[in-house]
Amino acid sequence: MGMSTLASGTVVQERLEAAGVAKCSHTFTRTTFSGFLSGVFLGFGAILAITVGKGNITSSGISKLLFGGLFPVGLMMIIFTGTELFTGDCLVITPAMLKKKVTPKQIAKLAVAAYLGNFIGCVAAAYFFGHRSGIFDSEPYASAVVAIGVAKGDLSIEHMILRSIACNWLVCIAVFCVVATSTVAGKVLVIWWIIGCFAMSGFEHSIANMFFLALSYFHQETTELTLAAAAKNLFWVTFGNIIGGMFICAFGYYYMYPTQAKSDNVMVLSVANDDSAVDVNEK
Numbered sequence: 321m322g323m324s325t326l327a328s329g330t331v332v333q334e335r336l337e338a339a340g341v342a343k344c345s346h347t348f349t350r351t352t353f354s355g356f357l358s359g360v361f362l363g364f365g366a367i368l369a370i371t372v373g374k375g376n377i378t379s380s381g382i383s384k385l386l387f388g389g390l391f392p393v394g395l396m397m398i399i400f401t402g403t404e405l406f407t408g409d410c411l412v413i414t415p416a417m418l419k420k421k422v423t424p425k426q427i428a429k430l431a432v433a434a435y436l437g438n439f440i441g442c443v444a445a446a447y448f449f450g451h452r453s454g455i456f457d458s459e460p461y462a463s464a465v466v467a468i469g470v471a472k473g474d475l476s477i478e479h480m481i482l483r484s485i486a487c488n489w490l491v492c493i494a495v496f497c498v499v500a501t502s503t504v505a506g507k508v509l510v511i512w513w514i515i516g517c518f519a520m521s522g523f524e525h526s527i528a529n530m531f532f533l534a535l536s537y538f539h540q541e542t543t544e545l546t547l548a549a550a551a552k553n554l555f556w557v558t559f560g561n562i563i564g565g566m567f568i569c570a571f572g573y574y575y576m577y578p579t580q581a582k583s584d585n586v587m588v589l590s591v592a593n594d595d596s597a598v599d600v601n602e603k
Contacts, residue, residue, distance in 0.1 A: 327500045329577030333415050335499050337579060340416030343409065344426035351433035352440075354404040359441020361403065363531045365394020367450055369519070374464040388520030391528075395491075395515045396508060399498055404434040407527055410565030411492035411573075418574055435558075442530035450531070451538040466544060469536020472529055473549030477556050480524055484560025485568065487523035490514055491561075492569040526558040 327335070343351070373387025398405050413430060416422045450456060456465050475483075494514035498507045518525065533550040 325502045327502070329500075329573065330579055332496060332500045333574065333577045333579045336412050336496075337415035337419060337421065339499075340413040341421050343404070343412060344416065344422040344430050346430070348429055348433045351404055351430055352437040354402075355406070355434040355437020356441040356444075357401070357437075358398045358403040358405045358434075359438040359443075359527065359530065360445045361397035361401070361441075362394040362405075362438075362527055363442055363445025363449060364397065365391050366528060366531050366535075367445075367455070368393055370450075370461065370465060370468075371455065374461060376460060384520050384522075388516045388518075389512075391519040392512050392515035395494070396511050399495075399507065399511060400504075404430075404437060405527060406431065406434040406438050407488050407491050407525060407561050407565055408495045409434055410488060410562055411495050411570045414566055414570035415574055415579070418571075419579075438527045439530050442527060443534045446531050446534035447538055450535040456535075456539060462539065465532075466536050466540045469533045469540075469545045469550070472524070472533060472536075472553050473545050475524075475553065477552075480553060480556040481560040481563075483522065483524040484526065484557040485564035486521070487518045487525045487557075488561035488563075488565035489569050490518040490523070491525065492565040496569070496573065524553075524557045524560065526554055526561045529553055529557055 346354075369387045369391040372390055373383050373385075377383045377386070395405075398408075409430060413422065413427055417427055450465070456462055491514075494511055497510035497514065501507050501510060533545065533553060536545050537547070537550060
């Protein structure tokens with residue numbers, strides 16, 4: 321095994337720029353399906369986190385540690401298979417957008433398709449694998465999955481925005497570090513600890529909330545979580561995720577690490593697989 325190396329910030333920006341151009345070139349259908357897969361993968365990680373972290377554990381600290389330590393499994397599946405996650409795309413598309421290598425129409429198409437696909441995937445995973453499968457029918461899980469969604473629906477707008485800004489700031493730092501690292505082991509470590517940081521801290525992730533809110537809604541016996549409360553959470557958390565991921569993290573790193581002008585081609589490594597190169601031609 322070779323020693324993991326860390327690419328410079330400027331090199332990472334160049335890789336993100338090329339990845340953003342490539343993502344924006346995909347069709348709406350392809351991006352939506354890719355987003356659907358991401359939603360399901362994230363659901364798998366969430367189911368694992370609930371199963372282990374919300375069992376008969378008396379210590380809230382241990383429960384949070386287990387929950388947050390296992391939730392990143394879903395993000396690992398997303399990163400290593402190269403599927404679309406709306407929150408990560410807030411970072412990836414920004415360098416290409418600021419360099420005017422993609423159009424506003426392309427950015428809107430990518431964002432809508434990824435978000436739609438993530439939503440369908442999370443709701444499907446929540447219904448079929450979390451609810452209909454019966455794995456959370458017994459206690460303490462039956463109460464725990466409902467309580468998760470109800471707690472999210474009861475948050476104030478201020479809390480939703482601040483927690484979601486911090487959350488996607490961390491998610492995008494994780495993506496940045498994944499692109500910077502050269503080995504699978506290095507990528508696993510940065511995903512595990514940085515994503516675990518937001519999950520253990522209780523920050524708000526719009527795509528993860530699609531799963532948790534849907535699972536809670538399907539599993540409740542009385543209407544403790546309303547659709548209006550769930551929609552309110554998703555709206556404000558998505559808003560905060562965009563601020564944290566794009567306007568703070570992505571804009572900040574673009575300012576810190578300006579890329580050099582290229583003549584015709586930019587050779588970079590893909591976000592999903594650093595062993596293969598992507599050749600992006602400037603038009």
